[in-house]
Amino acid sequence: MTRPLIADIDLDALRHNYRLARDLAPHSRALAVLKADAYGHGAVACARALEGLAPAFAVACLEEAVTLREAGITTPIMLLEGVFEASELERVEALGLWMAVHSDWQLDALLARRPARPIPVWLKVDSGMHRLGFPPERVEAAWGRLADAPEHACDLHLMSHFATADSLDPRYFQRQMTLLETLAGRLGAPTCLANSPATLAWPEAHGAWNRPGVMLYGGDPLEASSEASRRLKPVMTLRSRLIAVRELAAGEPVGYAGRWKAPRPSRIGVVAAGYGDGYDRHAVDGTPVLVEGRRTALAGKVSMDMLTVDITDIPEAEIGSEVVLWGRAANGEVLPADEVARHCDTISYTLLTGVLPRVPRRYHGGFD
Numbered sequence: 001m002t003r004p005l006i007a008d009i010d011l012d013a014l015r016h017n018y019r020l021a022r023d024l025a026p027h028s029r030a031l032a033v034l035k036a037d038a039y040g041h042g043a044v045a046c047a048r049a050l051e052g053l054a055p056a057f058a059v060a061c062l063e064e065a066v067t068l069r070e071a072g073i074t075t076p077i078m079l080l081e082g083v084f085e086a087s088e089l090e091r092v093e094a095l096g097l098w099m100a101v102h103s104d105w106q107l108d109a110l111l112a113r114r115p116a117r118p119i120p121v122w123l124k125v126d127s128g129m130h131r132l133g134f135p136p137e138r139v140e141a142a143w144g145r146l147a148d149a150p151e152h153a154c155d156l157h158l159m160s161h162f163a164t165a166d167s168l169d170p171r172y173f174q175r176q177m178t179l180l181e182t183l184a185g186r187l188g189a190p191t192c193l194a195n196s197p198a199t200l201a202w203p204e205a206h207g208a209w210n211r212p213g214v215m216l217y218g219g220d221p222l223e224a225s226s227e228a229s230r231r232l233k234p235v236m237t238l239r240s241r242l243i244a245v246r247e248l249a250a251g252e253p254v255g256y257a258g259r260w261k262a263p264r265p266s267r268i269g270v271v272a273a274g275y276g277d278g279y280d281r282h283a284v285d286g287t288p289v290l291v292e293g294r295r296t297a298l299a300g301k302v303s304m305d306m307l308t309v310d311i312t313d314i315p316e317a318e319i320g321s322e323v324v325l326w327g328r329a330a331n332g333e334v335l336p337a338d339e340v341a342r343h344c345d346t347i348s349y350t351l352l353t354g355v356l357p358r359v360p361r362r363y364h365g366g367f368d
């Protein structure tokens, strides 16, 4: 038997989630965000499943766009952070990419070049995230320079990013939104503002375009899930098997440092999956795991290649039993990556992007 750990990728669920993002914002178009290897799901496979459905994709850098183009993906691709140096503009043009412009040097570099055809530009404003973008008071001037240079740039959009769209407290979101509505109104600019949480929870943020990312993969980014976010389906199932079973007397410890001690006579299942595969070592005792489609709990520290679970109350569990670390079990039971993440003091984004290359990806569905 080969090592049983696999990341099963359900491309039909990806398409379902994309359609949900689109249907929630019927007057917007949705850029499917495929950065970071499609949040760990495999950018090329996900792009192929979404081609024809999504009018454009978004990635973080030129290299990610090149990977998609070399795989034969022809859908427009947007660079969320634009170029990292001026020399990249030549390939941006050659590959027909769209790009964000977030700073003066990028704007100067673009205007200094005379491309064979103008490059679609998404001017980024810092409306309160305080990471990338032009300060609001300097946006009009930057927009004017682009609008006056149709031989360099075309199809201008105003872009910004929300810091708190996932939060139950609406105040900071509303401050950003008020500023953006004023700016976009003054410039007559089509906007691209909404990430997944804003796509799910803030219809007023829906612009000409939205930029859903994690929700496409079934991650629910909201502090409090909503009717819409509960309709998301997990795309990745991280699946393995029990490779050993231990019977322990009460009081016996399990694993490094003996962090977990059997509170009663216990059965412990050893699972082929560890932090060397990307399973988070911060997972506490009690982190949920599905064994034979039934919920149980991590017992003991995560090791590099293995982790241990309490199967005392799952008598049918034995060597070879199915284990789901997150995703959907064979019996249909779902364990959301978000729930696992809460036990690791993190978010589903890091669990999904953190699945390491050692774990084979196996693809299902993806076409009508």
Ligand SMILES: *Cc1c(COP(=O)(O)O)cnc(C)c1O
Residues within 6 Å of the ligand: 033, 035, 080, 161, 194, 195, 196, 197, 211, 212, 213, 214, 215, 221
């Ligand atoms: C990653 C990213 C997104 C997608 O964010 P999600 O929270 O995953 O939906 C949107 N916009 C920008 C600029 C990003 O970097």
